[in-house]
Amino acid sequence: MPKSEDDSIPSTNPNPNPSNGERPPPPQLKRSSTVSGGGGGGGGGGGGVGIRRAATAPLPPAPAPRRLTVAVDDPSYAAAPAVNGGVLDRDWCYPSFLGPYPSRPRSRHASPRSRLEMPPLPDRRNPKLPERPPPEKEGTKEDSVKRPLVLDERRQVSIPSTATSPSRPFLGFHHSLFLLLLLLVSVSCASLAILQRKRILELQEEVNRIRNFCVENNNDLQEGTTEILQSENVDSHSYPSSIENRSVALYTVVLSLMTPFVLFKCLDQFPQIKALSRTSNNNEEEVPLKKRIAYRVDVIFSVYPYAKLLALLLATILLIGFGGLALYAVSDGSFLEALWLSWTFVADSGNHADQAGLGPRIVSVSISSGGMLIFAMMLGLVSDAISEKVDSWRKGKSEVIESNHILILGWSEKLGSLLKQLAIANKSIGGGVVVVLAERDKEEMELDIAKLEFDFMGTSVICRSGSPLILADLKKVSVSKARAIIVLAADENADQSDARALRVVLSLTGVKEGLRGHVVVELSDLDNEPLVKLVGGELIETVVAHDVIGRLMIQCALQPGLAQIWEDILGFENAEFYIKRWPQLDGMPFEDVLISFPDAVPCGVKVASKGGKIMINPDDKYVLKEGDEILVIAEDDDTYAPGPLPEVRKGFLPNIPSPCKYPERILFCGWRRDIDDMIMVLEAFLAPGSELWMFNEVPEKEREKKLMDGGLDLLGLTNIRLVHKEGNAVIRRHLENLPLETFDSILILADESAEDSIVHSDSRSLATLLLIRDIQSKRLPSKEVRSPIRYAGLSHSSWIREMQQASDKSIIISEILDSRTRNLVSVSKISDYVLSNELVSMALAMVAEDKQINRVLEELFAEEGNEMCIRPAEYYLYEQEELSFYDIMVRARERGEIVIGYRLANTDQAIMNPTSKSEVRKWSLDDVFVVISDGE
Numbered sequence: 001m002p003k004s005e006d007d008s009i010p011s012t013n014p015n016p017n018p019s020n021g022e023r024p025p026p027p028q029l030k031r032s033s034t035v036s037g038g039g040g041g042g043g044g045g046g047g048g049v050g051i052r053r054a055a056t057a058p059l060p061p062a063p064a065p066r067r068l069t070v071a072v073d074d075p076s077y078a079a080a081p082a083v084n085g086g087v088l089d090r091d092w093c094y095p096s097f098l099g100p101y102p103s104r105p106r107s108r109h110a111s112p113r114s115r116l117e118m119p120p121l122p123d124r125r126n127p128k129l130p131e132r133p134p135p136e137k138e139g140t141k142e143d144s145v146k147r148p149l150v151l152d153e154r155r156q157v158s159i160p161s162t163a164t165s166p167s168r169p170f171l172g173f174h175h176s177l178f179l180l181l182l183l184l185v186s187v188s189c190a191s192l193a194i195l196q197r198k199r200i201l202e203l204q205e206e207v208n209r210i211r212n213f214c215v216e217n218n219n220d221l222q223e224g225t226t227e228i229l230q231s232e233n234v235d236s237h238s239y240p241s242s243i244e245n246r247s248v249a250l251y252t253v254v255l256s257l258m259t260p261f262v263l264f265k266c267l268d269q270f271p272q273i274k275a276l277s278r279t280s281n282n283n284e285e286e287v288p289l290k291k292r293i294a295y296r297v298d299v300i301f302s303v304y305p306y307a308k309l310l311a312l313l314l315a316t317i318l319l320i321g322f323g324g325l326a327l328y329a330v331s332d333g334s335f336l337e338a339l340w341l342s343w344t345f346v347a348d349s350g351n352h353a354d355q356a357g358l359g360p361r362i363v364s365v366s367i368s369s370g371g372m373l374i375f376a377m378m379l380g381l382v383s384d385a386i387s388e389k390v391d392s393w394r395k396g397k398s399e400v401i402e403s404n405h406i407l408i409l410g411w412s413e414k415l416g417s418l419l420k421q422l423a424i425a426n427k428s429i430g431g432g433v434v435v436v437l438a439e440r441d442k443e444e445m446e447l448d449i450a451k452l453e454f455d456f457m458g459t460s461v462i463c464r465s466g467s468p469l470i471l472a473d474l475k476k477v478s479v480s481k482a483r484a485i486i487v488l489a490a491d492e493n494a495d496q497s498d499a500r501a502l503r504v505v506l507s508l509t510g511v512k513e514g515l516r517g518h519v520v521v522e523l524s525d526l527d528n529e530p531l532v533k534l535v536g537g538e539l540i541e542t543v544v545a546h547d548v549i550g551r552l553m554i555q556c557a558l559q560p561g562l563a564q565i566w567e568d569i570l571g572f573e574n575a576e577f578y579i580k581r582w583p584q585l586d587g588m589p590f591e592d593v594l595i596s597f598p599d600a601v602p603c604g605v606k607v608a609s610k611g612g613k614i615m616i617n618p619d620d621k622y623v624l625k626e627g628d629e630i631l632v633i634a635e636d637d638d639t640y641a642p643g644p645l646p647e648v649r650k651g652f653l654p655n656i657p658s659p660c661k662y663p664e665r666i667l668f669c670g671w672r673r674d675i676d677d678m679i680m681v682l683e684a685f686l687a688p689g690s691e692l693w694m695f696n697e698v699p700e701k702e703r704e705k706k707l708m709d710g711g712l713d714l715l716g717l718t719n720i721r722l723v724h725k726e727g728n729a730v731i732r733r734h735l736e737n738l739p740l741e742t743f744d745s746i747l748i749l750a751d752e753s754a755e756d757s758i759v760h761s762d763s764r765s766l767a768t769l770l771l772i773r774d775i776q777s778k779r780l781p782s783k784e785v786r787s788p789i790r791y792a793g794l795s796h797s798s799w800i801r802e803m804q805q806a807s808d809k810s811i812i813i814s815e816i817l818d819s820r821t822r823n824l825v826s827v828s829k830i831s832d833y834v835l836s837n838e839l840v841s842m843a844l845a846m847v848a849e850d851k852q853i854n855r856v857l858e859e860l861f862a863e864e865g866n867e868m869c870i871r872p873a874e875y876y877l878y879e880q881e882e883l884s885f886y887d888i889m890v891r892a893r894e895r896g897e898i899v900i901g902y903r904l905a906n907t908d909q910a911i912m913n914p915t916s917k918s919e920v921r922k923w924s925l926d927d928v929f930v931v932i933s934d935g936e
Helices: 075-079 150-156 168-216 221-277 289-303 307-330 335-347 349-354 358-394 415-425 442-450 471-476 494-509 526-539 545-558 562-570 675-685 700-709 758-779 788-794 798-807 819-828 836-849 853-861 885-893
Strands: 033-036 067-070 406-409 433-438 460-465 484-487 518-523 540-544 576-580 600-607 613-616 629-634 665-669 690-696 720-726 745-748 811-816 867-872 882-884 897-903 920-922 928-933
Touching: 289 307, 307 335, 307 358, 335 349, 335 358, 349 358, 406 415, 415 433, 415 442, 415 836, 433 471, 442 460, 471 494, 484 494, 484 836, 494 518, 494 526, 518 526, 518 836, 526 540, 540 545, 540 836, 540 853, 545 562, 545 675, 545 745, 545 811, 545 836, 545 853, 562 576, 562 836, 562 867, 576 600, 576 853, 600 897, 613 853, 665 675, 675 690, 675 700, 675 720, 700 720, 745 758, 758 811, 758 819, 811 819, 819 836, 836 853, 882 885, 885 897, 885 928
Parallel strands: 406 433, 406 484, 433 460, 484 518, 518 540, 665 690, 665 745, 690 720, 745 811
Antiparallel strands: 033 067, 576 629, 600 613, 600 629, 867 928, 882 920, 897 928
């Protein structure tokens, strides 16, 4: 047959028809190609191209042309890119899973096409394939092989199933198990060989001994031989059992030591074995058994505190037991002796030095090494336990076993002055116990308390680190046994501080044991007081710091010097309020009760018939009834008692009418969150036509919105008129735009923008004070209104003298938060100041000692009802008149007032609750008296 054009193209297979029986390597497939199944093939092309279908199942019938995947094996297509559309022979390979690759000749296409076309597939219902014409013979070669059908060939090839193939992890497990078993058998064989070798050596030694014995006793050979044989016969019965016991001991030790390693090696294979034994479609990742065991051990050590100690004890027992077995197997002693030696090796690692023989030495060294490891672990556990306990004591985590103590929850700048007041209050009983629970380190709290450099006079201060919001920490400080609990406001935003105080109150209400004492809560915003009382109930007493200080500042602005009076009343250093029942006073009118206490000043009555209501400054005709208690101002609760009625000269009360109220002009520098309440108090105190100038950085429109949100009715103000000025109080040019010399009172408020930082707030207040005084001194005429002797000590600073002269014209009240700033203000005496934190701490301490005092303070601070006032002496006496303090008290009752103290003209300190009330002295009209008035 003549060769076709394709036959001239060299084949890529170097040996397409090998004669030696070797199979040629198949060509590599690089890509697949699809051809249209419609249309007839030309020129025998249908027989020369092998067709590979994607699936072995017959295709469904379809009239439309179908796309099939074909395998092109003839390399002749690589030389004619126009015939097959540029498909090269290097783009194909023979799939290895289809079995042997047969060499087959290629037929020549009659007509070149851009794509390979195949005849239509047979009907699905008649899957019989069309017969393929026999391939053309190549030349005259007789060894040409007739090419079988490719499709039938591929159908007959079986593809290995992955489901029946063995799993790689399972094979790995068998491999690991085989190695471990082989190792175990090797160890057993080695142990058996060692035992047999030992037995041989013992037999050889016995033979030598018999031989020597026979040589030495030739005369008695027969008798000696008989005895030796008898002894050997006896030993022959006992020796096998001893060897057997020691072999068992050795095997036990080896197996026991090998078992953990085998299990540890096979732990990861157990889940795979379990997975092979069950058929499941669960795709969740299986956690290895080794990790689960490690997790359980970690949980046990974390949950049970003595688990480490028990594990160490168990390891010690196992070491002694297995070490004793090993010594018993390699030595000649008894088992009990081996156990004792094992214990000595564990307890003292140097005891193994006396061992003889290779086996005993190896075992003894191993036991000693394990003993050293166990001893090191024991030292570590003991050291950790001691360190943890000491660290617990140092960090304040231990429990407080106290009762009838005062508990303070939280930490703030007020704590120092609060502790000082509580220590003074407990001085009469020899000191008490104050426990502080805060979220700080115990060492830091103790260091800060030590910096106070104050003598606590027998009072013990115990600090504990913890959160008041956690019941476990509250129980740690014996919260249910405390006689009073003080919740301090945090040094942060007022809303956040009150929210935290509310959560603390909720925690206190959740104490199962209940609370023995009352709870004093310091709040920052008056609007949050009803919510806290709603949650806490009757046990809660609130002290609103901003409200107390705001009302007190207004009273001090209208009555200069009242701040010092309040410091004396609220603090425990001088006179303070006490309530006590005196049965011997029942049936006595209040006018007689007023002068019945030589060491106290009665101020009111707690009426039992009205549910314990406290009436301050009651009517003279009120008669005490059974159960009534007396409210007094005294030095301490055990320093006063009623006595006989003194002789009183009533005399004539000067006919001095109360002064009329005149309109005033007041300036507020700064913005407080409760400024609306202060305006309402001023509305009640000031005369009609007064002006209130508000100078701060808040825009005017925003001010009105804030005031209205606070509940202030701007259109309902009848006595005062608001004047808004915008500016910064620490900038001089802004202050110079104000008529500072025309104001009767100036209140420098702690601005809301700086309330988070006490130091920043005080710095602003002090700078504003100095700027205002300097501007006033430049505008006011220089007048020596006082004697030059008064300023002799300050002659070095004319600037201070000028500001002091300006202070005589107007009153400036500065809100000072830090006690350290108090000294800076008091040195120059240019301002009648208010120490906020000091007064709030005093109020908290007083309410903590007796919660009834809170009712008294609320009434005295309110704009209605009784109030504390400073009156001139001309209201009660004449010039140079000689009277006792009792006489003045009786005269003041005609004005409906109670005199509680006085300040002489030539002194700066007021005297509250004078001691010698019956002493007659000469008074001056320049003297002033401190009274409690009904405010009408």
